[in-house]
Amino acid sequence: MxxxxxxxxxxxxxxxxxxxxxxxxxxxxxxxxxxxxxxxxxxxxxxxxxxxxxxxxxxxxxxxxxxxxxxxxxxxxxxxxxxxxxxxxxxxxxxxxxxxxxxxxxxxxxxxxxxxxxxxxxxxxxxxxxxxxxxxxxxxxxxxxxxxxxxxxDDAAIAPLALIPAHESQARTIRPKLLALLDEWLAPVRPIEPRVRGELDWPFDPVDFARDKIPALVRRCAIDHAIGPIEDRVGGSRAAWARLSNFLARGARGYDEGRDDATSDGTSGLSPYLHFGAISARTCALAARDATLPKPAFDAFIEQLVVRRGLAFNHAIRDPRHATYESVPQWARDTLAAHAHDERPGAKPPAVLERARSEDEVWNAAQRELVTRGRIHNVMRMFWGKRIVTLVKRPRDAFEFAVRMMDRYALDGRDPNTYAGVGWCFGLHDRPFPERPIFGTVRPMGLGALKKRFDINTYVQSIP
Ligand SMILES: Cc1cc2nc3c(=O)[nH]c(=O)nc-3n(C[C@H](O)[C@H](O)[C@H](O)COP(=O)(O)OP(=O)(O)OC[C@H]3O[C@@H](n4cnc5c(N)ncnc54)[C@H](O)[C@@H]3O)c2cc1C
The missing domain is CATH 3.40.50.620 (HUPs)
Structure with a gap:
């Protein structure tokens, strides 16, 4: 490169x-x-x-x-x-x-x-x-x-988002553009020495990290205390760099195959750090390049980090309604509307689903993983989101429930990836498939897709 x-x-x-x-x-x-x-x-x-x-x-x-x-x-x-x-x-x-x-x-x-x-x-x-x-x-x-x-x-993705003016409809259309831009934009950022230094008399009492303990600081804020911190995902740049180097030394070499197994640690786990900007996609891509990974692993990692993430940001910047059901393509909303009254035998009210009380043990495990660990493995997110289409009665309510769950519980939620990921479950960035109940021509996904990739019982039992 x-x-x-x-x-x-x-x-x-x-x-x-x-x-x-x-x-x-x-x-x-x-x-x-x-x-x-x-x-x-x-x-x-x-x-x-x-x-x-x-x-x-x-x-x-x-x-x-x-x-x-x-x-x-x-x-x-x-x-x-x-x-x-x-x-x-x-x-x-x-x-x-x-x-x-x-x-x-x-x-x-x-x-x-x-x-x-x-x-x-x-x-x-x-x-x-x-x-x-x-x-x-x-x-x-x-x-x-x-x-x-x-x-x-704009330091969100590696190349400036303004350089892709079209609202891209699929990964295959944006891929060549994003990969071509890497030649020019994938370069380290040089620290600049401040020439003048000065303190500021802040108009508030700044947090003193040497003195104040984070749990005590959090306790005194008027926020939702029922959703607790995730102990094995400490925030900040230091933890982000440690996670990146650990990943490059271990899982990254087999990423192209390991990333589809929800029972192994085959992905980077970097999404919360990327979401809060504790690390940049640029640094992750540069480090992956310097680690001289096998080509299939490197290409697969760049596909997610640059192409899929770039597609999500392109969708967010080009469609101000990207967090809403209106951002789902018209063909997909039409076919879902045509099947809105199809029988949904396992449907439950959103409040019941939020407590992981569906009749589907695999879906419940994914929901528990989200609520208790603040994350879901990518393959399980796909299954989880597609299953919500069948578990919530109206397609719009299903979309809104999925977004609300991600935004409320996922450390990496409230992100362009959240809305593109949920949108994909409803047809975004995808094409029509043969028609079937509930989904119409939106791509379905069932347990069979998971069974081909890993042992589902091992996954279900691993989630408390
Ligand atoms: C229903 C649904 C909801 C999702 N919600 C979110 C979300 O809230 N936040 C989020 O960051 N991602 C979301 N994704 C995308 C993907 O599942 C996560 O980015 C990935 O699981 C994060 O794990 P990781 O960091 O170990 O990824 P890795 O496999 O190690 O990938 C490295 C990075 O590439 C990016 N990436 C990976 N897969 C995707 C993808 N499919 N689309 C876009 N970027 C990707 C992420 O920034 C990720 O951190 C969602 C996907 C679906 C299907």
Missing amino acids: PLHRKHGNIRVNDPRLRVWNDRPILTGDYVVYWCQANRRAVDNVALEYAIKRANELSIPCVVYEAVRPDYPHASDRFHTFLLECGRDNARVLAERGIAHGFFLPRTAQEARGVAAKVFERAALVVSDDHPSFVFPWQNQAGARHAPCAFLTV
Whole structure:
């Protein structure tokens, strides 16, 4: 894979940059990097861009990070992971000599107006571009409140999302475009030395990670305490790097075959870290390339990390309704509507299904895995989502239930991959198949597909 660039940092007219208001860069006291979607302190294009602009203005760059209690599905599970990301960022930014303020309001009331105060004396605010969840409207609000220019940097996938202007309908159409862009965009991000250092008198009491214990911090927030943290998935860049190197040393060499076995540890487990931006897809791809994996394993990993993930982000950026049933293609909604009244013998109310009380033991195990471990293996997610089409009475309700479960329980939920993954179960990024009950011409998936890949009983028994 040739590299035409020395590094992945921002250049003039970079397609990753987006301007959100029409205010100028001011003679302010600092440049703020508002760290929202990419919770990492190295290999972060937006952060390095903020440092570069601060250096040009001879003022410090400061990093503002916050976790509000009122994002959808806020719970101990996600707050803990986010704070663990913040703890790593605090350490790395201190080493780099960059001021870092982590704001953890207990209530929505306490959060009100604080970002605007942080931006008050800024020359420029830089943040993360991201097409899903709360980020589009948070950036709109940020741009309104900033007295100065408000810019975002798209560092979500490896190549800038703007470079693929079409709304791609399938992996085969986007694959050649994404793979061709790797030649230019797959390059490490060079850390920039801050020329001016300075502390900020934050308009809140910043979390002190050396003093404050994360469980105690989480307990005092007005969030859902019934959904607990996942102990074997510690958040943050340090854990992300450890997971990546462990994967490359073990499962990655047989990834092309091992990834389909839900009873083995054959996949990377990186999705929560990619979702919260504790590690970049760029770093994962570069490390996989340097690990000189066997070609089938490397190609299979790039297919997921670059092509499938890129397809999901393309869908999210090109369709603002991507988290809703309206984003399912018309042909698929039509055929599902035509079969909406087909008999569904195992159907149950969503509240019963949420407690993993269907009549299907395999589906129940996948649902338990989601609720208790905050994840489901990819093959089981496909089965789980397809089975929901038959377990919930109306197709739209089934879609909404699947999204709600992922967003509420999955560490990697609330992501373009969530909506594309659930959408695929309803026909997104797919083609029609021979017609059958309930699914119409949407591709079905039954237990047979799992039985070919691994021993289902071993899987069911492994989930408490
Ligand atoms: C119904 C359903 C819901 C899903 N919900 C989510 C979700 O909420 N969040 C999420 O990140 N993924 C989701 N996926 C996609 C996929 O299941 C997960 O990305 C994968 O299981 C994560 O495990 P891993 O990190 O070990 O993946 P690996 O196999 O190690 O792959 C490496 C990375 O490639 C990307 N990737 C892998 N498979 C896919 C895929 N099919 N589509 C897009 N990107 C992929 C992920 O970023 C993943 O971390 C969903 C799939 C389905 C069918």
